[in-house]
Structures are given as structure tokens and as C-alpha cells.
Amino acid sequence: MTSPAPAADLARAVRSGSRSAADVLDGYLAAIDADEEEIHAFNLVTAGSARTRADEIDRRVADGEDPGLLAGVPVALKDNLCTRGVATTCSSRILEGWLPPYDATVVVRLRQAGAVVVGKTNMDEFAMGSSTEASAFGPTRNPHDRGRVPGGSSGGSAAAVAAGFAPVALGSDTGGSIRQPAALCGVVGMKPTYGTVSRYGLVAFASSLDQIGPLATTVADAALLFDVIGGHDPLDSTSLDRPTPRALSVLDDGVGGMRVGVLTEFMEGASPDVVARVREAAGALAAAGARVEEVSVPVVTLGLSAYYLIAPGEASSNLARYDGVRYGLRVDADDIVAMNTATRSEGFGAEVKRRIMLGTYVLSAGYMDAYYNQALRVRTRIIEGFDAAYRSCDVLLGPTTPTTAFPLGEKTGDPLTMYLSDVCTIPSNLAGHPAISVPFGAGDDGLPIGVQLLGPALSESTLFKVAAVVEAAAPESPAPAGGGRS
Amino acid sequence: MKPGWEMVIGLEVHCELKTRTKLFCGCPNEFGDQPNTNVCPVCLGLPGSLPVLNQKAVELAMAIGTALNCQIRPSTFHRKNYFYPDQAKDYQISQYDEPLNVHGHLDLPDGSTVGIERAHMEEDTGKTTHAGASGRIHGADYSLVDYNRSGVPLVEIVSAPDIRTADQARAYATELRAILVASGASDGKMEEGSMRVDANVSVRRSASDPFGTRCEIKNLNSVRSLGRAIEYEADRQIALLESGGTVEQQTRHWDEGEGRTVALRSKEEAYDYRYFLEPDLVPLVPDAEWIQAVSDTMGILPAARRARLVELLEEGGESTATRADQVATVVDLGLDDLVLAAVAAGVGAGLALARTANEAATDPPAARQIGPRSYVALLTMEADGSLTATQAKAVLGEMLAAGGGDPAAIAAARGFEAMSEDSLVATVAEAVAAHPDEWGRYRDGEDKLAGFFTGLVMKATKGQADGKAINAELRRLRS
């Protein structure tokens, strides 16, 4: 089975006129037709508008225009990114059928770069989850083993790329929601430095942690997407007003002389085959000229607990607006309080309700200092821990997630077990640091494994550079079973 | 107010800032537009929207802080979480434990001072109208929400509980309003809702007692209502306590029609707002330069303007004690520039003040339209004797009605000229001769008959004679 062409190649072909955007799109739509029914990566496939858009791109090329760096490239968008006039549900009943009257900034930038939006992908409801099983519209299946989860919450985006439904996708990452599904599906997934990609138009889950990032089949494509969507946005007060690190241009610089730290605490909880892959990746980096050593950052083990106090707290406030008044679901009742309650009780799934209540509790009078504020102090300690590590290392290396993809239904009965999938990814969100998951071979069960590279704030150039070397050294990645390709 | 009791008042004033756009988005900050036409993802709280702070709103908030002698300090924003349909995000972005302005004070014209605990920034809510017989919440079948006002910038000014009488509360509200207008921050229209006052009222037997339980009074739409409501509430609490009851901590609504406060809800169980730092905004850290720049561009405050007029009176050897009301009126109506212009041109401060406070004040917009040049020309004609007081008032009346005009031309058109000395003496002599009995009584010491003769002479000369000159002539004749 041929691997799909990277987005960068497609864009080059379309811009030069050697391939039409329509033709590129048709290939991916055919793949979707063949396999989407089983995989269920999408909540909505926007074939019609994609075709219109592809035709427009082709016309512009014919007119001698350059449509942009992503000309004709099909992109799948996680369904928590606002797309004007196109349903944006966050995989929740409470937003079923909601048509945003505006586009997210990243969507505007993709369009300006000539990209073709091919659909809105499935996710855990409001981005709360690690398996995409908490979607109100049914789970997404891992293309490598349809009885298993794709990871979450950007499971639909990861599966879409893995299944060849689109060469690239956008997801969001609050505690690992891009990287973990990327690892489980055998694709590249990256979370940028907090503030480098505008959150305007990303439906908020936990505001101080959320970031939008790319999923792709190659590191170079992820870098290309990052370059296109990143950069200051005056509509987002937390958007950094400084030059964004450029990723694509430095990709081939190599890792000679670089210092890589293998993060002890992440290795400790992972399964043996995951650990083995990470060690192999470490070996490859050493062979490429990096200095590799073990590094211990003990405080990262507190990340999970701190996260499950901070994120639900912010989420409980961010999700208060879903009250049946201005948009979305309304369940009628005699008075406003009853209407709010009936709407939210019917519209939200169990995981969302759990987190809202947990968040409301940790913020409430009497508990805020012991829980929420305390978690913010732990966050300070985690940042200090990373800062100390980065005095002797340029990047850190470890697993993305402790295991390979687990079977559908295995962890849904026990929320705490599900939360443990995020131990390796959460600390980067708390620190606001960038991190990337690169596919690196398979587990004993033949399922994809991803290794994770972490860097200090604004170190994307370095991170991508190292990721490119890891990618080049990776063993043959498992190809998803079934499905067509373009 | 019953003797043996003292009332303790704190006032919370919400002031809408006079910016072009809302606090966190570029929607117009306009009163009265068609419902839901000044909205966007941010002020509607749509999923994915984010707030960005309005620089002008910050500057106006800093101006208020400066005008109230506050310490302006680094501040942060917090979310105040509660469900309500006019609250688009079901939380309000406000300031909590790190507000912009703290530890200020407001000096009142009567010389007393009221502490200002804080003046912080927050966003306004949308507006709800209730469909039902009374138009009020209770008994309404359903409600309608307009988000045009959602996100409008507010500054909430919280006074210390230093106010002790209803009059003082009224004076505070009046002076604060004048300050808000003078600093450019607000148009201070209580009736339009751009300045909203809530009163916290409690009573105690003496100043050495601890504060009593307080009630918050809302729905005060004018300074007059404020005073009436405070007096009612203090009396209500006293009556309750004297009959052996206790005051429950409550929010009460002032019913202007009925003239009483009515309990809305009990404040015993304080709502848990779960304040936490707003993650979508960053801290505000104004540096000394910025604070100074804001202070430099502010207009002159009312207290300073009043002091200037008092200074002019003192320099002119005029009594200031009896003129306090005139000074307050002139500053309050924004007509002090006219007084300053007149005095600079050589008109006496007392005359300039009196004419402005009594006559020009009847139509301040027209007075401003007349403009300093013509206004000063008129006052000069009175000051140098070309016109009598009566004549000057008549000419000014005509100028106000017309919104302008040349005083000399108007005076000439009305036939006003100063009476010649001979003509005045002759007319007074005629009046005296015609009324020998009254003249006899005046000559014997009944001074008040001077008014009788003045009236006759005025009538005979159609107001052209100068009252002072008539009196002087009568006295001369008598001596």
C-alpha cells in the first residue's frame, strides 16, 4: 500500500499546475467513501463545499495566482473549531446543529493559505476525554484495529489522517489531546507553546491549557501547518506578540551537539514495548550526534493531580454559557432555572457533567485554596522543574502515552484509569511548553507507538529539528488495515 | 431621623464609561439602538470567543481613580460566576481582590470627606424586559433579552461606610456625578442608567457602637430617590429594633410610587461566585508615565473650579459665605468659564457670579451659545453704569431667548439708556411732590417708604432709572 503524499508535495503540485486541487480532493473523498462508515472519523464531511473550494483554487492557479502554501491541501478540522455556517458541535448534543456566525482565526489562516476543508472531525465531548468514546455521536475507531480506540480527545482528526481521509488535520490539546491520539494512530501530532497559535474560535475547555495544533503523516507537514496557523492574533489576549518560531526552514539542520534528556518519570509508568521504542529512538539520536542521558524531574508526577483540579475548574466556568438561551439545545420548562437545568442535564454527557461538578467543587468557597490554588502552586513547581532540566538539556524524550491503543469500552467504566493515559502529556500543558509525538514503530501487539519530544517555551525550531531525525530513524510504521489511498 | 440613633451609609455607584466601544470587543457603546444590533461573538459569549481589553476604558477608569485621590496599582481580572440570562457567558468579567483603584477619598462641598474603598472595572450585562401585566419580574410570563448593553464598560465605585445623613448621601452622589462628568469618564445620566446608585444602610445608637446589620437598597433612579429611600430605610430599621426585632441582612428594592423599600431576597446565604483569575486576560500594570499622562489630560475637577471662584470673590473683597450656593450652581451647570471671562475683563466677581447664577442659569445651553465675548460685553455695560440692573437682566433675557445677540444693539433697540442726572433728580422731585404724606413719613424715618418712591420713579421712567441712584437722591433730599 502506498503512503499518502505529504501535504507539502500536494501543495507544490497544485501550485505548479501539475495536479489539480479537484483531483487531489477526489482521491481523499474516495478514501472517505470507502472507509468512513466504519471508522467514523467525521461528524460532518463537507464534500460539496470542498469541491467548490478546490475548483476555485484551480481557477486561481490557471489565472496565474499563487493560492498559498497549502494550495489545494485537504484539511480535517476538529469539531471544536468554529467554521462559519458549518455545524460545529464539539460532539455534544447541546451544540447539535449550531452554525457559528464566524470563523476561528486558524480557519481563516488555513483558507488564506489555500487549504480545502474536507470535514469536521469527531472528538470526546467538549474535548474531555482520552478515547473519543465520550462523543455524543458514537466513537471513532482506530484505523489500525477497528476494535480499539483512536485515543482522544482529537481521535477523529488522528484517525482521519491515519486512514488517509486527509493528509493533515487540526486538533486541540489541553492535556495531551493531540499527541496521545497521534501516538495511538501512528501519526505525527504536535502541541505548540501556549500563545503561539490563536485560540480565537476554539471552543474553550480549559483556557490556560488549550492549544490548537497539527496532526500529519510527516514531521515536515506538521511544521508547515504550524508555520501557517501560528502567529500573533489581536483577537486573543493570550496570543504572544512576538515572532513565532519558524519550524520548516530549520528542519534539516540535524542534532549534532544537542543534549537530549530521557525523562525517567515518564518511562516508569509505561509498558515495556513503549519503553523499548523510546530507548531505540534515544539510540538513533545518539547515533546522529546528540548527547543522550537520563534526566529526572520528580515533580512531573504531580501533574496529573494538578491538571484534574485546574482543568475542570476552568471548564466548569467555560461551559456555563450553555444554558439554552442564545444558541444550541433548549429543553423547555416553566421558568428559566428549570429550563437551564433541563437543557444542561439532557445536553451534556456523563464525562462532561463529572468534570463540571468536579470543577465547580474545587472552585467553591472553602475548597478553592486547598484545591485550585494549590494546583496552581504545583504548576509553578513543575515549571521550575522543567527549567532546571533545560539547563542541562535542549530537549526531553519519553513516551507519549503509557500503552498502545486499548479496546473500545475497556476504560469507560473507570474515569480515573482513563485519566492515567495523560501522565506523559499533561506536564507540557501545565508549563505551556511545546511537545510533539512522532510515530516510532509498533508494540508487541503490532499497534503504533509514538515517542514524545518536549522542549522549553518557544523552542519549536529545535523540537521539529530533533523530531525530523527521530522520524528518519523510525522503524517501518504499521499501515492501517483496510481503507483506500489517494 | 429619630434622636438617639445614627445611620451609617455606604454607597456603591456603577458608572458606564463614555467609550466608543465596549470593554472587551469593538461593538459600539451606544444607548438606545435597535435591540441586538450592537453584538458580536465576544459580547454574546459565543463558543470560542475571547475578550480583549479596551485601552480607552482603562484610561477613563484611571481618570476616575485620579479624581478620587486613589492609589492606582497593578490589577487583575477575575470571573464572577453565576447564571442569569442577561449575563451572556453566565459569568461576569470583573475585578476582585486586585482592583485598579484603591484607598481614595471624596471631599464634599460642605467640608466633610467620604472614603473611597475601591473603584474597579467590570462589564455590564444585557437588558431584560419582562412580558406581563406590570413589566416587572414578578408575575411576568416570560422575558426578552437584548445584548446591546452586554459588555459595556463599567467602573464600580465603592465608598467607605462614612456617610451619616441622607443629605450627605445626596451631596456625595451629586459631587461624584460632577466629578465623573468633569473627568470625561461618564455622562452621569442617572435617569438613563449610565450612573446607578445602590445604598447600604444600617443604624446604631451611637458612634461608639459597632455597625448594625445592613441592607442594600437598589432601584434608586435619582438623587432625590436616594435621599428618600435612605431616610425610609433608616426609620424602618429603627422601628424594627425599637420594637425588639432584628434587622435581617437583605437586598431591598425602593418603590418610588409607594415610598418604601421592599425585601427582594435574603442575603443570609451569600451566593458562591467562585471567583478565579480570568485566564483569557493578562494583568494590567500601568506605569508611572501612563498614570501621569492620564492625569495631565483630565479636565479641572469641580472642587478646584469652585475654589477658583471663591478665590476671585476674596480678591474682589466680596463676601464668600453668602455666595456658596451661587458658586455651587455655576460650577454644577458648567458656567464658571463665563464668570472667569467676565472677571478677567474687569467686571466685579460678585456681579459676574450673581448674574450667572441667577439669570444665565435659567438656560445654560443658551448661555454657552451666547459665548463669553457677548456675555462679558453685557456685564461690562452693567458694571460701568450704562445699564441698570433691571435693564441688564432684560437684555440678557432676550439674548438667552435668542441664543446670542449684540447687547448694545438690543439695549438701543429697547430704548435703554442711562438716565441723565438732571432727569433723575426731576423725576424723583415730581414723585415726592405728588405724595406729601408719604414723603413726610419717609423724612421722619420710615426708611421702607424709599421702596414706594423707587417704584413710582421706575414706573415713570419705564425702568430706566437706576435703583441705587434713586435711593441716593431720596437720601440727599431728606438730609
Place this chain on the structure above:
Amino acid sequence: MTDRPARLTRDEVAHVAALARLELTAEELDLFTGQLAQVLDHAADVSSLDLAGVAPTAHAMAVTNVLRPDEVRPGLDRPEVLAQAPSVEDDRFRVPRILGDAP
């Protein structure tokens, strides 16, 4: 400050659900109480730490004074906004009876 709070009770969960405008069945109340208590037990390793003197980090990136000019920007068309509303009357959002003033 680092006293460990008592274990989460059913009543507290019910209170918090009401605060969040959520209605739970009796079974859900039991289930959630158990699950949330478990999560909080796990979070006890945070609440029991002695972190006196450590400043909380609310924002990972230390930025201040992000402001925008006081200039009008285009908003939304009313029809597009109201088209998404569950209930509209007189160009306003219609809601059922509001029981009292805002808290």
C-alpha cells in the same frame, strides 16, 4: 492551608450540581459521588503538600498590558445571530419566566 479536606459527600455533590444547573437522578448522584471522591482522593497528593511561599502560576507565559484601541469593528448581522436562537420575539432572545433578580 494544607489541611486535607474531608471526603466528598453526596450532599456536597448535590449542592454543586444545583450550582452548576445540573439535575442528577439518585443513581447518578451515587455514581458521581463515588467517582469524584476517587479523583479527589488521588488529588490529595496535591492538597497535602506544603507549598507555603510558592506563588501560584495562573498564566504560563508572563505577559501584561494587552490592550486594543477604542475603535468600532464590524459586529454580527442580527438575522444570523437570531437564526441560531432557540426562541425569539421582537428581535430579542425570549426566555421563560425569570424567578428573581441576579444573585
